[in-house]
Amino acid sequence: MSDVLAVAPLTRPVDATVRPPGSKSITNRALLCAALADGTSTLSGVLFADDTRAMMSAVGALGATVTLFESDRTVVVRGIDPGTAGGAGTIDARQSGTTSRFLLPAAALLGGRTVVDGSEQLRARPFGPVLGALRQIGAGVEELDRPGFLPAAVTGPAHGGPVEVSGHISSQFLSGLLMAGPLMDRGIDVTLTSPLVSVPYVEMTKAVMAAFGVTVTGLTVPAGAYRPADFAIEPDASAASYFLGAAAITGGRVTVSGLGTGSLQGDVRFADVLERMGASVTRTADAVTVRGGDRLRGIDVDMADISDTAQTLAAVAVFADGPTRVRGIGFIRGKETDRVGAVVTELRRAGIDAVEDPDGFTIHPGAPRPTRFATYDDHRMAMSLSLIGLRAHGIEIADPGCVAKTYPAYFTDLATLG
Numbered sequence: 001m002s003d004v005l006a007v008a009p010l011t012r013p014v015d016a017t018v019r020p021p022g023s024k025s026i027t028n029r030a031l032l033c034a035a036l037a038d039g040t041s042t043l044s045g046v047l048f049a050d051d052t053r054a055m056m057s058a059v060g061a062l063g064a065t066v067t068l069f070e071s072d073r074t075v076v077v078r079g080i081d082p083g084t085a086g087g088a089g090t091i092d093a094r095q096s097g098t099t100s101r102f103l104l105p106a107a108a109l110l111g112g113r114t115v116v117d118g119s120e121q122l123r124a125r126p127f128g129p130v131l132g133a134l135r136q137i138g139a140g141v142e143e144l145d146r147p148g149f150l151p152a153a154v155t156g157p158a159h160g161g162p163v164e165v166s167g168h169i170s171s172q173f174l175s176g177l178l179m180a181g182p183l184m185d186r187g188i189d190v191t192l193t194s195p196l197v198s199v200p201y202v203e204m205t206k207a208v209m210a211a212f213g214v215t216v217t218g219l220t221v222p223a224g225a226y227r228p229a230d231f232a233i234e235p236d237a238s239a240a241s242y243f244l245g246a247a248a249i250t251g252g253r254v255t256v257s258g259l260g261t262g263s264l265q266g267d268v269r270f271a272d273v274l275e276r277m278g279a280s281v282t283r284t285a286d287a288v289t290v291r292g293g294d295r296l297r298g299i300d301v302d303m304a305d306i307s308d309t310a311q312t313l314a315a316v317a318v319f320a321d322g323p324t325r326v327r328g329i330g331f332i333r334g335k336e337t338d339r340v341g342a343v344v345t346e347l348r349r350a351g352i353d354a355v356e357d358p359d360g361f362t363i364h365p366g367a368p369r370p371t372r373f374a375t376y377d378d379h380r381m382a383m384s385l386s387l388i389g390l391r392a393h394g395i396e397i398a399d400p401g402c403v404a405k406t407y408p409a410y411f412t413d414l415a416t417l418g
C-alpha cells in the first residue's frame with residue numbers, strides 16, 4: 001500500500017449491506033481456548049490480520065498445532081496438555097494487546113520459562129498488573145527491560161488460587177487470568193482492586209470459555225479442562241462501527257450482517273450511540289441497520305464499555321449540529337497511541353474545534369479543510385479519520401497500511417460504499 005491514501009467523497013448517501021471480517025477479540029479468545037483444549041477444534045469466520053496471526057503463532061509456540069484454511073476463513077487447532085509442556089521460548093506478540101495479555105497467564109501454565117515480547121509500540125503499553133498477578137499465583141516473573149513492561153519472562157507452573165488485579169487500565173489482564181484459570185491446580189479466584197473498564201470484553205471471555213466447556217462464576221474458575229469445540233466467530237463489531245458511522249454522516253443506510261441482537265461484542269452498542277444522535281436503528285437476530293436522518297445531534301456519552309469506537313464517534317461528531325462530549329475513556333491514552341491526544345490533534349489539524357479532557361474529549365462540529373491526517377501507527381486512527389473523507393474534500397490518510405493490525409482489507413471495503 002502506498003504511504004498516503006486519498007479518500008474520495010461520496011456523491012450520494014451510502015446504501016449498502018456489509019459483512020466485516022471476523023471479530024479480533026473473539027478470534028483470539030477462541031484460538032487460545034482451543035489451544036488449551038485436549039483435542040481438535042475447528043474455528044470458522046476467523047479474522048486473518050496481524051493481531052490474530054500473532055496469536056496463531058503464539059499458541060503454536062505453546063505447542064498447539066494450528067492449520068490455516070484462509071480462503072474458508074477457518075482454522076483447525078489441535079490443543080496441548082499444558083501440564084506436560086515445557087517453556088515456549090520467545091513469543092513475539094507484535095502489536096497485539098490481546099495476544100500478549102492473554103499469553104502471559106497461559107505461558108505461566110507451562111513447566112518452564114517463556115519470554116513474551118512485542119513491537120516497540122507494545123513495549124510502551126502497560127503490563128504491570130498482569131505481571132504482579134502472576135507472581136501472586138506462584139509464577140516466576142522477570143521484567144527484562146523496565147518494570148511493568150515487555151519483554152518479560154514467565155516461569156511456571158503457576159498454582160492459581162486467590163489473586164488481585166486492577167481493572168482501570170485494561171480488562172485484558174483479567175480476561176487472560178480467567179482463561180488460564182481452569183488449568184491451574186487451584187483454579188483461579190480474581191478480586192478486582194479498581195473499577196473495571198471495557199466490561200463487555202470480560203462477558204465475552206466468559207462466553208467463549210463456556211463454548212469450550214468452562215463455566216466462570218463471578219470471577220472464579222474452578223480447576224478443570226477445556227473441551228474442543230466447533231466454533232463460529234461473528235463479524236467484528238468495532239470494524240462495523242466505521243460503516244455504521246458512514247450511514248449516519250451521509251444520511252444513508254448501512255446494514256451489517258452477522259451482527260445480531262445475540263452478539264457477544266459490546267461494541268455493537270455503537271449503534272445505540274448513533275441512535276441517541278438521531279439515526280434510526282433496526283436490530284434483528286442476525287443484523288443491525290443504521291439509517292441516518294437529516295440531522296445528527298451532538299451528545300454527552302460515556303464510552304468506557306466501548307472505547308474502541310470512541311475515535312469513530314469523534315469523526316461522526318464533526319458532522320453533528322452541536323458539541324459531542326465523550327467521557328470515561330482516559331485509559332485509551334495507553335492503547336496503540338494516546339488515542340485521546342491523537343484524535344484531538346488530528347481534528348484540530350483539519351480546523352475542527354476539538355478539546356482534550358482528562359477522561360475523554362469534546363468535539364465541536366465544523367467544516368474540515370483539506371488535510372493529510374497522521375495515523376500514529378494506530379489502525380483505528382486510520383479507519384476513523386477516513387470517514388471524514390466521505391463527506392469532506394481533500395482528505396488523505398498517511399500510512400494507511402497500519403489497518404493491517406485488525407482489518408487488512410479496510411480501504412478496499414470502504415471503497416465499495418461509493
Ligand SMILES: O=C(O)C1=C[C@@H](OP(=O)(O)O)[C@@H](O)[C@H](O)C1
Pocket residue numbers: 024025026097098169170171172175197198201307308
Ligand atoms: O479483550 C479484548 O479483546 C479487548 C479489550 C479492550 O481492551 P482494554 O480492556 O485494554 O480496554 C479493547 O480495547 C481491545 O481492542 C480488545
Ligand SMILES: C=C(OP(=O)(O)O)C(=O)O
Pocket residue numbers: 051095096097098099308335336380406
Ligand atoms: C486496543 C486495541 O487492540 P489491543 O489492545 O488488542 O492491541 C484495538 O484493537 O483497538
